[in-house]
């Protein structure tokens with residue numbers, strides 16, 4: 001018995017010492033594959049015991065990361081928040097109340113839990129209750145909203161990829177976090193124009209992964225015409241038909257995407273990964289410790305305040321009731337940096353940000369690629385050749401503010417860890433997915449030919465210098481290295497055997 005226990009523990013730590021994503025992969029292995037495995041110095045029983053322990057551990061971790069329930073029915077509920085007993089329950093009108101009461105009951109909460117509620121709480125979340133890209137009252141603007149040329153370039157790019165993959169007759173555009181739907185609109189408009197000249201008909205369908213009902217409506221208004229209603233299916237999905245006649249469906253999470261063998265998936269994620277909840281850790285004398293959100297005015301508050309991202313421009317929206325602090329003890333998530341070779345040897349005092357949700361979304365994107373068919377295009381800001389450290393920021397009315405001010409009313413965003421996305425795609429696909437990039441947005445747009453399109457538009461507007469100035473201004477904003485052209489990166493993932501795509 002002791003022998004078995006020891007063997008199991010050794011195996012347990014050996015398997016766990018892979019990255020979190022690897023562990024997910026192990027769990028996804030089919031029973032038959034496990035039976036065929038080489039158990040090395042362990043018996044099959046030891047292996048199975050270890051597998052059970054890992055499964056429990058991952059289930060706990062996943063439940064902390066994503067919640068246990070389907071986001072569709074329980075978006076915003078927090079299984080790890082014990083609800084106050086009826087006698088002590090106070091009214092919760094804002095996320096500030098919810099966090100203050102929760103922290104008073106449980107102590108500081110993980111940063112990822114705080115972020116998830118702020119962004120997608122069903123009634124008080126940032127994305128679920130507004131259109132953040134609204135031209136008048138919005139908080140930020142994105143490349144597709146600056147100029148339609150951005151989406152046109154993506155349409156051209158996808159057309160060349162489609163052609164290079166043998167012009168498959170059945171394709172699906174899948175967009176994660178489509179905002180107002182502008183990028184899908186310009187991409188499809190361009191793609192459909194080119195494809196109209198194709199000799200054989202192409203069946204195109206669209207799946208949008210969108211947590212916000214408000215934004216789904218905006219997407220429908222832009223992409224569909226009044227002849228096609230915005231319907232709700234019995235499963236709680238929405239569906240309609242675009243103005244070009246393509247079937248379109250909205251789902252809340254990557255788990256709800258329905259795929260089939262015959263369809264090539266062309267995946268788009270623009271400013272999606274930076275909007276996902278992150279976890280933050282620091283390496284202390286005792287090992288990796290998770291950063292938690294603490295409420296300053298609580299009586300029991302004894303935990304020191306840690307710095308958040310230095311403001312570019314100081315304003316009074318950096319003084320907050322909530323702040324980051326270091327967990328005194330190990331949390332279930334501290335095993336993530338402790339077991340990963342990427343973080344294990346970092347010096348004491350290091351601070352890192354990890355986005356487990358990004359790994360889960362990326363794994364789904366990879367699954368949607370078929371041999372020599374499909375492509376993933378990730379466009380976002382983030383770091384290459386380093387690990388994000390302290391990048392979380394709040395964005396409110398076009399200004400950087402503390403991520404802890406006005407919970408639920410401020411956009412939260414963190415740098416994307418591009419190296420991690422590339423590594424995960426390589427590991428998860430066992431080298432069968434090839435990455436191109438990340439390259440700077442400005443370089444990619446120039447490689448595709450944005451300059452020709454801008455020239456064309458400027459010539460078409462010769463009689464209107466104001467419009468010409470606007471077109472040129474948008475071009476500079478999208479491509480200049482000291483503006484979005486240098487800050488944003490393009491990363492493509494394609495199945496091995498595909499031709500190298502243009503733009504890289």
Ligand SMILES: C[S@@+](CC[C@H](N)C(=O)[O-])C[C@H]1O[C@@H](n2cnc3c(N)ncnc32)[C@H](O)[C@@H]1O
Pocket residue numbers: 119120127128133142143144145176177178179180183209210211212215252253269270271272275276
């Ligand atoms: C920063 S906006 C980017 C919008 C658009 N791609 C653009 O560039 O204009 C993030 C988008 O992701 C969606 N989103 C954020 N978190 C999500 C989640 N967990 N699941 C699905 N959609 C999410 C938001 O509702 C929004 O549409």
